[in-house]
Structure formats: C-alpha cells, structure tokens
Amino acid sequence: MSSxxxxxxxxxxxxRRRRGPxxxxxxxxxxxxxxxxxxxxxxxxxxxxxxxxxxxxxATALTGxxxxxxxxxxxxxxxxxxVQLSALTALIGSxxxxxxxxxxxxxxxxxxRSAVLTASGVLANFGGVPLAFAFIATVGISGVVTQLADLTxxxxxxYSFGGLAVVYLYFLIPLMVLVIxxxxxxxxxxxxxxxxxxxxxxxQYWRHVGIPVLxxxxxxxxxxxxxxxxxxxxxxxxxxxxxVPLVTLKIADALSGxxxxxxxxxxxxxxxxxxxxxxxxxxxxxxxxxxxxRWLR
Amino acid sequence: MRRTPVAAALLGAVVLTTLTACGAAPEGxxxxxxxxAKSATAASAKDFGGMDALVKAAKQEGALHVIALPPxxxxxxxxxxxxxxxxxxxxxxxxxxxxxxxxxxxxxSRKGQKRAxxxxxLGIAFAxxxxxxxxxxxxxxxxxxxxxxxxxxxxxxxxxDYGGYVSIGCDAKRIPNCPKTFADLxxxxxxxxxxxxxxxxxxGSAFGGVYAAALANKGSFADIQPGxxxxxxxxxxxxxxxxxSTPATVEKGETPISIDWDYLNAGYADQFKGKGVDWxxxxxxxxxxxxxxxxxxxxxxxHPAAARLWMEFLYSTxxxxxxxxxxxxxxxxxxxxxxxxxxxxxxxxxxxxxxxPAFPASAELDKAKATLAEKWDKALS
Numbered sequence: 001m002s003s004x005x006x007x008x009x010x011x012x013x014x015x016r017r018r019r020g021p022x023x024x025x026x027x028x029x030x031x032x033x034x035x036x037x038x039x040x041x042x043x044x045x046x047x048x049x050x051x052x053x054x055x056x057x058x059a060t061a062l063t064g065x066x067x068x069x070x071x072x073x074x075x076x077x078x079x080x081x082x083v084q085l086s087a088l089t090a091l092i093g094s095x096x097x098x099x100x101x102x103x104x105x106x107x108x109x110x111x112x113r114s115a116v117l118t119a120s121g122v123l124a125n126f127g128g129v130p131l132a133f134a135f136i137a138t139v140g141i142s143g144v145v146t147q148l149a150d151l152t153x154x155x156x157x158x159y160s161f162g163g164l165a166v167v168y169l170y171f172l173i174p175l176m177v178l179v180i181x182x183x184x185x186x187x188x189x190x191x192x193x194x195x196x197x198x199x200x201x202x203x204q205y206w207r208h209v210g211i212p213v214l215x216x217x218x219x220x221x222x223x224x225x226x227x228x229x230x231x232x233x234x235x236x237x238x239x240x241x242x243x244v245p246l247v248t249l250k251i252a253d254a255l256s257g258x259x260x261x262x263x264x265x266x267x268x269x270x271x272x273x274x275x276x277x278x279x280x281x282x283x284x285x286x287x288x289x290x291x292x293x294r295w296l297r
Numbered sequence: 298m299r300r301t302p303v304a305a306a307l308l309g310a311v312v313l314t315t316l317t318a319c320g321a322a323p324e325g326x327x328x329x330x331x332x333x334a335k336s337a338t339a340a341s342a343k344d345f346g347g348m349d350a351l352v353k354a355a356k357q358e359g360a361l362h363v364i365a366l367p368p369x370x371x372x373x374x375x376x377x378x379x380x381x382x383x384x385x386x387x388x389x390x391x392x393x394x395x396x397x398x399x400x401x402x403x404x405x406s407r408k409g410q411k412r413a414x415x416x417x418x419l420g421i422a423f424a425x426x427x428x429x430x431x432x433x434x435x436x437x438x439x440x441x442x443x444x445x446x447x448x449x450x451x452x453x454x455x456x457x458d459y460g461g462y463v464s465i466g467c468d469a470k471r472i473p474n475c476p477k478t479f480a481d482l483x484x485x486x487x488x489x490x491x492x493x494x495x496x497x498x499x500x501g502s503a504f505g506g507v508y509a510a511a512l513a514n515k516g517s518f519a520d521i522q523p524g525x526x527x528x529x530x531x532x533x534x535x536x537x538x539x540x541x542s543t544p545a546t547v548e549k550g551e552t553p554i555s556i557d558w559d560y561l562n563a564g565y566a567d568q569f570k571g572k573g574v575d576w577x578x579x580x581x582x583x584x585x586x587x588x589x590x591x592x593x594x595x596x597x598x599x600h601p602a603a604a605r606l607w608m609e610f611l612y613s614t615x616x617x618x619x620x621x622x623x624x625x626x627x628x629x630x631x632x633x634x635x636x637x638x639x640x641x642x643x644x645x646x647x648x649x650x651x652x653x654p655a656f657p658a659s660a661e662l663d664k665a666k667a668t669l670a671e672k673w674d675k676a677l678s
Contacts, residue, residue, distance in 0.1 A: 074674040159539045242496030243539030258420045258501035
C-alpha cells in the first residue's frame with residue numbers, strides 16, 4: 001500500500017501532475033465517502049467526549065471532565081501501556097520483517113519468495129481470538145510446548161506484557177514483510193555494483209544508498225505496525241484480560257461492562273486520545289517521509 | 298473548525314430520529330387498536346383482566362425479543378425453550394453474551410424499533426441507573442408480595458430474580474488438595490493455578506470475587522481494598538493467572554482453580570463430568586458474598602404483553618424451579634421452601650452455604666467500584 005509511492009518514485013516519478021478542476025472532481029466521491037465514514041463518527045466521538053447528558057433531565061452540557069479523567073490514573077496508565085507495547089512491537093517487527101524480506105530478495109529463489117509471501121499474507125491477517133487461542137494451546141499454562149519444554153521454569157509467561165508482545169509480533173512481522181518487500185525489490189543491483197566499483201563497503205552502501213532510499217517505506221511500515229498494534233483489541237482481550245493495561249481494553253470495559261455505570265463518555269474521550277496519538281505519530285512520520293522522499297527525485 | 302457543522306448535523310440527525318421514533322412507537326410496535334397501548338402500561342396481570350387475558354394478548358404478539366441471555370448461564374437455555382413450548386411464543390434471542398451496558402445501550406438506541414429488547418436481565422447497578430433514567434415500565438408479577446423488600450424496587454421497575462455465591466471451582470484431577478477458602482489460595486502449591494472468570498472492572502462475577510476476597514480479609518462492603526490487595530499478593534506470589542476462565546479453559550485445564558458464581562461452577566461440574574474433569578465447588582467460608590441479577594421490562598417494549606408474560610413465567614414456580622435446576626438460587630426460594638413448592642432434588646444439589654446472605658447498600662457498592670477502578674490495574678501489574 002504505502003510502499004507503492006516510493007517504488008514509483010525510484011522508477012523516475014510520475015509524482016507531479018497537472019492540477020485542474022477535473023482531477024478535483026474525480027476525487028469528490030472519495031472526499032464525500034471520507035467525510036461520511038470518518039467525519040461522522042469523529043464528530044460523534046468528539047461530541048460525546050466533551051459533553052455530558054444528565055440522566056434525570058436529559059439536558060446536555062459541555063464539560064472537560066471526561067477528557068481530564070481519560071488522562072488520569074488507570075486510564076492514563078492504559079494509554080501509556082498501549083503506546084509502549086505498540087512502539088516496542090512495531091520496532092522489533094520492523095527490524096525482523098526487513099531482515100526476512102531482505103533474505104528473500106537476496107536469495108533470488110522464486111519458490112522461497114512465493115512461499116514467504118503467501119505465508120505472510122495469511123499470517124498478517126491472522127489475529128484476534130483465534131490467534132490468542134492458538135498461542136494458549138501451544139505456549140499457554142497447560143499448552144503443549146510449555147509442558148514438553150517446561151517453559152514455565154524458564155520464566156516464560158504468556159499472560160504478561162512480554163507474552164503479549166510475542167503474540168503481536170506473530171502478525172506484525174509478516175505485515176512488515178508484505179510492506180517492505182516491493183521496496184527492497186526497487187533497490188537496483190546496479191546501484192550496489194556502482195557503489196562497489198567506487199570502493200564502498202557493504203556498510204557504506206547501506207548507510208549512503210540503501211537505507212536513505214528505503215527510509216520512506218521503512219517509516220511507513222513502522223507507522224502501519226504501530227497502528228496495528230495500537231488498535232488491536234480482541235487478541236489482548238482473549239489473552240490477558242485486565243492484567244496488562246491497554247487502552248482498547250479500557251474502552252471496552254467502559255463501554256460494555258457489567259460493573260461500571262455511566263462510563264460511556266470516558267470511553268469516547270479515550271477514543272479521542274487514541275486518535276490524537278495516532279495523529280501525533282503521523283505528524284512525525286509525514287515530514288520525515290517528505291524529507292527522505294526528496295532524495296528519490 | 299470544520300467539525301462543528303458535522304457535529305451539529307449529527308446532533309440534528311439524532312434528534313430527528315428520536316422524534317420520528319417516538320412518533321412511530323405506538324402504532325408500529327404495540328398495535329393500533331388501543332389494546333396495545335393498554336399492554337404497554339399494564340402494571341400487573343390484573344390490568345389485562347387476569348392471567349388468561351395476558352396469555353391471550355401475548356400469544357397475539359407471538360414473539361419476544363431478548364438480549365444478553367446466554368443459554369449456558371443459570372439454565373437460561375431451558376427457560377427459553379420451556380417458555381416457547383408452553384405459550385407458543387417465539388423467543389428471538391440476540392447477542393447472548395452481551396453485557397448489562399450493551400442491554401441499556403440497545404434499549405436507548407433501538408427505541409421504537411421492532412428489534413428493541415422487550416425484557417432485560419441486568420446487574421443491580423444497571424437496574425438502578427436504568428430505573429432512574431426512566432427506561433423501565435413498572436410491572437408487578439403475581440408473586441410480587443413474596444419477593445423480599447430488599448430485593449426489589451418499590452415501584453416494580455426492577456426486581457431481583459436469581460443469584461448465587463462466589464465460589465471456588467477446582468479440578469480435582471489436577472489439584473490434589475482443593476482449596477476451600479480464600480486463605481487457602483495463597484498456599485505455594487497453587488502457583489500458576491488460580492483464575493478469576495473475568496476482569497472485575499468489567500465482569501460482575503469477577504467483581505463479586507474481589508468483594509468476597511475483601512470480606513475474607515477484614516474488609517467490608519464499604520471497603521473493597523483488602524480484596525484488591527489479596528489479588529495483588531496472589532499475583533506477586535505467582536498463584537494468580539490472568540486468564541479469564543470460561544467453559545473452554547475449564548475443560549482444557551487452563552484454569553484449574555476458578556473463582557466464579559457457584560451456579561456456573563456447579564454447572565461446569567455437570568457439563569464436564571464425562572470428559573475427565575472432576576470439578577469440585579466450594580463456597581469459601583471466610584468470604585461469603587452473594588449477588589442477584591435483576592429483571593426489568595423495557596418501557597418501549599415492542600411486545601409489551603409477551604414481555605409481561607415472560608416476567609410472570611420467570612417468577613412462577615415452574616420458572617423458579619428451572620433456575621434451581623441450573624444451580625442458581627431463585628429469589629423466591631425462601632418462600633418456595635416454606636410452602637414446599639421448591640424442587641427438593643435440585644435444592645439438595647446446591648453447594649452448601651452457612652448463614653443468610655447480606656447485600657451492600659447502593660452507596661457502598663458505588664464506593665467499592667470507584668476504588669476498584671482506581672486501584673485494580675496497579676495491584677495486578
């Protein structure tokens with residue numbers, strides 16, 4: 001997805017197009033769809049997050065209470081927990097994903113390539129409750145592997161921050177492979193040869209040619225992974241319940257619980273916080289991407 | 298800035314649908330002949346002109362829409378089937394695993410629609426807040442007088458129906474010595490074995506587990522902190538596992554010791570007897586805590602007569618005994634034991650409990666929940 005742009009860019013670029021009223025018109029359905037599909041929920045979210053309706057009178061008033069509560073105590077803890085887990089898994093997932101993809105590209109084996117691509121396509125979409133149960137059955141407390149290899153005495157615990165990170169990596173690494181493989185394909189062997197002819201070593205090639213060219217895709221992949229991990233809910237809910245504080249779990253607690261009454265608006269405020277964090281990540285990513293994309297022209 | 302008109306438009310749309318919904322409700326849902334309107338306001342079977350008239354009106358409606366009634370929970374599956382066969386009314390059961398909050402949300406968001414829930418099975422806090430918001434129709438079943446005063450709303454907007462005690466279930470095939478009290482759970486032999494059946498900030502039964510643990514550790518209805526500390530200690534010692542126990546985890550042995558309602562634990566014992574699981578249930582003597590769930594009729598029930606008939610059925614001897622069969626303790630059990638209508642074989646199978654249950658006051662419950670929401674994450678991480 002996001003890798004398409006930089007690959008085109010390396011190929012010489014159809015980046016600058018004439019802008020006219022017609023192109024704008026063609027985008028109208030997309031704009032309308034976006035406004036409807038994203039704008040309406042966002043509006044509802046924002047409205048709910050900053051207002052309160054009195055149950056007795058039905059009167060609605062503006063309040064900052066929900067937002068401030070969403071940034072305090074356990075709610076703040078869950079936001080930080082989510083950011084930590086997502087950043088960590090996205091970082092590890094990006095590195096490992098790139099290494100795997102690079103191995104596939106350099107091996108030049110068509111069979112390996114299609115095998116890895118197919119597996120990645122399947123595994124990247126293997127999430128939620130089935131994934132959690134697959135892990136419980138293999139490395140949970142009474143899981144097959146846990147029993148055979150006596151993992152518990154080695155300190156393994158699936159139902160913890162570390163365990164959850166491993167489960168997330170299971171679908172994040174394949175996702176990174178899918179995203180980065182086309183970009184790696186875009187690195188011409190000629191560039192490497194040219195660098196070698198000019199006397200550059202392997203590290204120098206990567207430092208001055210490879211990584212700068214790949215940077216936008218790498219960043220894009222990292223952001224995608226971060227988003228995937230940040231928004232994941234079902235896997236975590238099935239695996240760790242309330243014991244690892246995550247914002248998506250907190251939202252679910254507040255929205256559809258049997259215990260807490262009248263927390264819906266705090267859940268909306270937490271949703272808004274999530275959007276802000278995602279926006280912040282994008283705000284860091286976009287200028288960096290633009291900066292590195294400049295080298296590709 | 299662009300968002301303001303969107304929000305305004307959205308608000309407009311919401312208001313509009315609510316208005317049209319209000320207009321449509323009487324004719325679309327309850328019938329136009331005036332009889333429907335009568336059903337919707339009937340506060341007892343007498344208002345229909347007796348039980349027979351109620352049954353007739355309900356049969357005419359032909360359907361009952363329910364939400365959040367899991368068939369494997371307190372014998373709800375059989376209750377629904379018995380109601381369907383007895384009255385020939387189809388029970389449309391939606392989203393069986395939904396929560397109380399989902400039920401309240403469904404009542405609000407489906408107002409005036411045919412798919413709105415007719416009756417609700419709620420945690421006590423949601424029954425109280427829903428009544429305050431005016432979402433329920435007051436209705437008093439025939440057995441109203443026999444329900445203890447502490448277990449019902451004086452206006453009949455909600456009343457408790459079935460409940461049970463916090464209990465410790467244990468797989469005797471895997472655990473040589475089954476724990477009988479909360480103090481037992483701290484023993485080193487239960488390392489990596491003790492589970493709750495949910496996250497207490499979300500699940501009512503897990504919340505009950507923490508409350509019971511508080512009572513077992515010098516806490517009170519007003520002070521749940523010792524219960525949170527207890528699970529903190531369990532977590533630190535490695536005994537507590539954060540897996541939420543379900544029938545699946547019980548059967549697989551993933552949660553060899555599970556704190557849950559006694560009726561659910563006792564149900565697992567039955568369910569998995571033939572599958573190599575010897576599931577034993579004990580109500581811990583050091584932390585006795587009982588809780589009941591409440592029933593209410595939705596004010597905007599699309600099938601108002603069927604909804605009221607369902608209530609009558611639940612509080613009939615037949616309905617109450619069906620709960621008993623699911624190891625739940627029906628609210629009329631004391632009355633039925635007194636007049637001899639309670640099914641003795643099922644009463645004998647209930648896990649043994651000494652003494653009579655006490656219930657926290659509304660303010661105490663609110664305080665306990667606030668403390669739990671604040672402290673649970675920290676204690677467990």
